[in-house]
Amino acid sequence: MPPLLFRQKERLQCASLSTRSPHPFSFHCFAPFYSVVQAIMPPKPLDYESLNENVKKVAYAVRGELYLRASELQKEGKKIIFTNVGNPHALGQKPLTFPRQVVALCQAPFLLEDPNVALLFPADAIARAKNYLSLTSGGLGAYSDSRGLPGIRKEIAEFINRRDGYPSDPELIFLTDGASKGVMQMLNSIIRNDKDGILVPVPQYPLYSATISLYGGSLVPYYLEEEENWGLDLDNVKKSVAAARSNGITSSIEQLQCIISACYILIRAMVIINPGNPTGQCLSEANLKEILLFCYRENLVLLADEVYQQNIYQDERPFISARKILLDMGPPISKEVQLVSFHTVSKGYWGECGQRGGYFEMTNLSPQTVDEIYKVASISLSPNVPGQIFLGLMVNPPKPGDISYLKYTAESKAVLDSLRRRAHIMTDGFNSCKNVVCNFTEGAMYSFPQIRLPPKAIEAAKKAGKAPDVFYCLKLLEATGISTVPGSGFGQKDGVFHLRTTILPAEEDMPAIMASFKKFNDEFMEQYENYRGFSRI
Amino acid sequence: MPPLLFRQKERLQCASLSTRSPHPFSFHCFAPFYSVVQAIMPPKPLDYESLNENVKKVAYAVRGELYLRASELQKEGKKIIFTNVGNPHALGQKPLTFPRQVVALCQAPFLLEDPNVALLFPADAIARAKNYLSLTSGGLGAYSDSRGLPGIRKEIAEFINRRDGYPSDPELIFLTDGASKGVMQMLNSIIRNDKDGILVPVPQYPLYSATISLYGGSLVPYYLEEEENWGLDLDNVKKSVAAARSNGITSSIEQLQCIISACYILIRAMVIINPGNPTGQCLSEANLKEILLFCYRENLVLLADEVYQQNIYQDERPFISARKILLDMGPPISKEVQLVSFHTVSKGYWGECGQRGGYFEMTNLSPQTVDEIYKVASISLSPNVPGQIFLGLMVNPPKPGDISYLKYTAESKAVLDSLRRRAHIMTDGFNSCKNVVCNFTEGAMYSFPQIRLPPKAIEAAKKAGKAPDVFYCLKLLEATGISTVPGSGFGQKDGVFHLRTTILPAEEDMPAIMASFKKFNDEFMEQYENYRGFSRI
Known part of the structure; x- marks a missing residue:
């Protein structure tokens, strides 16, 4: 029944x-x-x-079909290598010692009065914990101001000032439970209805597509150039804008009807992810200038997702913040373009994903708008306070001369150097595989190889009722335990297929993982290039 | 210009x-x-x-005009007693030792290998920390499953089973960054457009009104009975429903027009806050039965905000969960009514607001809907992991025989006993004031006295461009430093005025605070009862 x-x-x-x-x-x-x-x-x-129909429309690939199948297989006892989420500690990365010492002391302030505390904690961690506790009104157990603790927002402003060479105002910095929550809040403020368009790079991190669906807006994709190492070609952006605006309309009568029924998309914001997720590219200064000029001309807010700013693997392509370039450009652009920049403790050499510490900084927003954003942040009272402390420690780490300086520096350098080596191992590994081509990961923590599927594999996928890349990734998972995300979850050009994997598996495991991948892939290609109507995998 | x-x-x-x-x-x-x-x-x-117009429509009184003015005064050096938010640690409540020890060890897992760890931490805290770390995949620094750690959801299910006498399914329990985030997610799933109505008690906690505005729904208020100690009279609810449905329409032609233009409100959910915020009442078993029967008949989801379930100050009126009563009622009701219940570590004798740990449990939701809610939760990856550990510790505290049992029990009893005494001091204090009447706080952590303002005070408020209760509360703030929230932020009947204060100021400060309140109030009343057109306050 x-x-x-x-x-x-x-x-x-x-x-x-x-x-x-x-x-x-x-x-x-x-x-x-x-x-x-x-x-x-x-x-x-x-x-x-x-x-709510918008809830149903949300697609979130990072924890989609592949992740669910991988979780099932894990329950059944299969060893799974989860490379679907940039979650370094889940793949064995150890936390940096100093920040954990400080936050542990803040959690247990009674230790600060214990005569044995110095047996377990260095003096600078003790001093730092006392300082953070003095910035709170009631320790980690009290709600902070909904924007975050003023003392930590000040530390972040000082960090931004050092990074960009322009002073930053703590009143325009809001802390959040991870950067994603900030992106969601900002998109919720921008999107009014399905005529409001947000320009999003494709391939993109599905946070953006999912949130735009949830709040009922329209995603306007612009394609990154795989042949140009996933560079951002502004001509592509302009084409996307023109297409979204014309809405496929060619005749003038149609155009008139469209004006009357307001079916045009009004593009309100542009998202950049720099360094790129899943594509790993770092935007150049010239590219950022073009983007900002474009936002100025087109009256767009720029949302700059810069959560991977510490994850840089090529010295000749350093990270440059959108804010620095904006302010370099001078008036009127520097005073006109509305910019919101995001950062987090989840990435970098920290990888403190589970702590949910993020912030956004607003440039050229009116006080009235900032008040509105403050009001909405107030609904859920305050971001988690331990995550705020981690942010403070990230932007203001131990300094030369501090007791913990050498250890902190050695630990963070070791993480970053290893990520850099792994980026190379992975790119080279993919490029050694049949029908696989992969750009080098300049930044972030992902590899995004293109998988050139033979027509017969595409046919077999169709028969199985799966998208071709999903079909490939599921086979990969079943054969090797490597859990990736199919490229379709991030968007890709028609007829082109990718997968995303993180570069996070432990360095010592990497050669074996890549060998296992190669074995699967080359057999798969072999099979479908010589396909005779039955499956051998 | x-x-x-x-x-x-x-x-x-x-x-x-x-x-x-x-x-x-x-x-x-x-x-x-x-x-x-x-x-x-x-x-x-x-x-x-x-x-987005919905963002602008949001009103959030708890951190509204009064809070902002209080923050200004504090900056100017005035001593402010913040009673506007239920934020116990900010008013001096000390955290419980055992949970903080466990979470500190989880934050600094390297301590577990230190031979000196036993000098600072008891053995049961060490064992518990090891156990929690084994439930994570990568410690506190790794994202958990978007629903929260399975091991902690299991602990919560066991707690619910013990509390209600009915088994609970961990798969239907989702952890969140505080209960508010769960309420917001659930309302976002329910509300499709401004024709979707949510029944909300008035006075209500502004989380509900703010979130309903943010997601573009319609709040349908039902009034609690102040004369009946803020009891919930179902006749009031029915009247509200009828009024919302008729939308003020009386003639049959109007009715027809209304059907055609679909201007009726479709009520989709009912919110109860039990124990009440700001009103403090505990719902009786009979009352909960009526409510559930009503939800069954009217096809409403019941959203049961039960975050104050540990804050009970009257033995004859214990907390009973909506879920227990629902399951007591048997089929068909027990199998039909959709119920979502919320809980948190921010309240109770924990008061761990800054940790942002909450959960919701779903009853009678289809697996397909649960999947949709999981998908949306995935967008922001995972709730903060330390907050999840606190939840585990809250629902599974030390047991008799454990090393920390006596200390834990003594600490939590001390907090609760003191809250109970403070509830009495405050109610009695308010009732000793001129033109003030106040119900006893049966539960939660607020006092919500009615302030009977003389007509001349109302007139003076009008001249100052303020709502009468805002006018009164601002004067109170300036005169005494006591920062409250005007009743209009929670909703109140026309021409009736209240304020909300928490019962959280330190017990030893309470007599002085109430004396200071009485002095201000009685002078205010005196002044405006004998008002001659100029202000003396």
Whole structure:
């Protein structure tokens, strides 16, 4: 019996207990009307059929079909290498000692009065913990201001000033439970309806597509150039804008109708991810200038996702913040373009994903808008306070001469050097595989190889009811335990297929993982290039 | 020069640098068209004028005008007693030792290998920390599953089973960064447009009104009965529903028009806050039964905000969960009514607000809906992991025989006993004041006295451009430093005025605070009862 009928039957049994109120959306429980009632029985408010449609439209590939299948296999006892999420500690990266010491002391402030504390903690960690506790009103257990602790926002402003060479205002820095929450809040403020378009790079991190769906806006994709090491070609952006605006309309009558019915997309914001996720590219100064000029001309907010700013693996392509270039450009652009920049403790050599510490900084937003954003942040009271302390420590680490300086520096350098080596091992490994080409990971923590699937593999995928890249990634998972994300989750050009993997597996495991990948891939290619209608994998 | 003109002028200066693209929403920068351009110059996407209207509609009183003024006064050096937010640690409550020890060890897992660790930490805290770390995949620095760590969801399910006497399924429990985030996610799933109504008690905690505005739904208020110690009278609820549905319509022609234009409100959910915030009442078993039957008949989801379930100050009125009553009622109701219950580490005798640990449990939701909610939770990857550990410790505290049991029990009992005494001191204090009447706080952590303002005070408020209760609370703040929230932030009947204060100031300070309140209030009343057109306060 289908659930709706079952439910209705039970409700009818209850008719003696209650008569339903006669209003336009309810109905009377009389048995003779059984079939009528069946037809009009509304779903319950949290039944799938009656959920907010925007919720249903959300697609989130990073924890999608592949992740769920990998979790199942893990439950069944298979060894899974999770490379689907940039989650370094889950793949064995150890936390940096100093920040953990400071936060542990902040969590247990009674230790600061214990005469044995110095046996377990260095003096600079103790001093730093005391200082952070003095910045709170009630320690880690008290809500902070909804924007975050003023003392930590000040530390962040000083860091930005050192990084960019331009002073930053702590009042324009808001702390969040991870950078994602900040991106979501900002998009919620920008998107008013499905005519509001957000320019998003493709391939893109699905946070953007998912959030734009959730808040009912329109994603306007612009394609990154794989042949140019995933560079951002502004001509592509302009083409995307023109296409979104014309909405596929060619005749002037159609155009008139479109104006009347307001079917044009109004593009309101542009997202850049720098260094790129999943593509790993670092934007050059010239590129950033073009982008900012474009935002100025087109009246767009620039959302600069800069969470990988510490993850740089090529000295000739350093990270440069959008804010620095904006301010370098001088007025009117530097005073006009609205910019929101995001950062986090989850990436870099920290990888403190589970702590959920992030911030955003706003440039050229009016005080009235900042007040509105403050008000909305207030609804959930405050970001988690331990995550705020981590942010403070990230932007203001131990200095030369501090007791913990050498250890901190050695630990963070070791993480970054190893990531750099792994970026090379992975790129080289992919490029040694049949029908696989892969750009070098300049930054961030992902590899995004293109998988050139033979027509017969695409056919086999179609028969299995899967997208070709999903088909490939599922086979890879089943054969090797390597859990990746199919490129379609990030967007890709028609007929071109990728997968994303992180470069995070332990360095010592990397050769074996790449060998296992190569074995699977080359056999797969072999099989489908010589496909005779049955599957051998 | 107004900012819009200023901005335009600067843009024109830049006309030589860039020609704006010719699309329906841009324009050409030619000086002859200056005045035309002025008229059509669109605001920037994050200018106040062009923000998402729902963001602007949000009102959030708890950190509203009073809080901002109090923060200003504090900056100027005035001693402020913040009673506007239920933030116990900010008012001197000390954290419970055992959970902080466990979380500190989880933050600094290297301590577990230090031979000196036993000098600072008891053995059961060490064992517990090791156990929690074994439940994570990578410690506190790794993202957990987006629903939270499976091991902790299991601990919560066991707690719910012990509390209600019915087994609970960990797969239906999702952890969140504080309970507020869970409420927001659930309302985002329910609300589709402004025709979707949510029944909310008035006075209510402004999380609900703010979130309903943010997601573009309609708040349908139902009034709690102040004369019945803020009890929930179901007749009031029914009246509210009828009023919302008829939308003020009386004639049958109007009714027909309304059906055609779909202007009826479809009520989709009912919120209860039990124990009440700001009103402090505990719902009786009979009351909960009525509510659930009503939700069943009217096809409503019940959102049960039970974050104060440990804050109970009257033995004859214990906390009973909505879930227990639902399951007691048996089928069909127990299998039909969709219920989502919320809990947190921020309240109770924990008061760990800054850690942002919350959960919600879903009853009678289909697996497909649970999957959708999981998907949306995935967008921001995972709730903060330390907050999850606190939740585990809250629902599974030390047991008799454990080393830390006696200390833990003594500490938590001391907090609760003191809150109970403070609830009495405060209620009695308010009731000793002129024109103030106050119900006893049965539960939660607030006092919500009614302030009977003389007509002349209301007149003076009008002249000052303030709501009467805001006027009173501002005067109170300036005179005494006591920062409260005006009743209008929570909703109240027309012409009736309240304020909300927490019962959280330190017990030893309480007599002085109440004396200071009484002095201010009685002088205020005296003044405005004998008002002669000038202000003496």
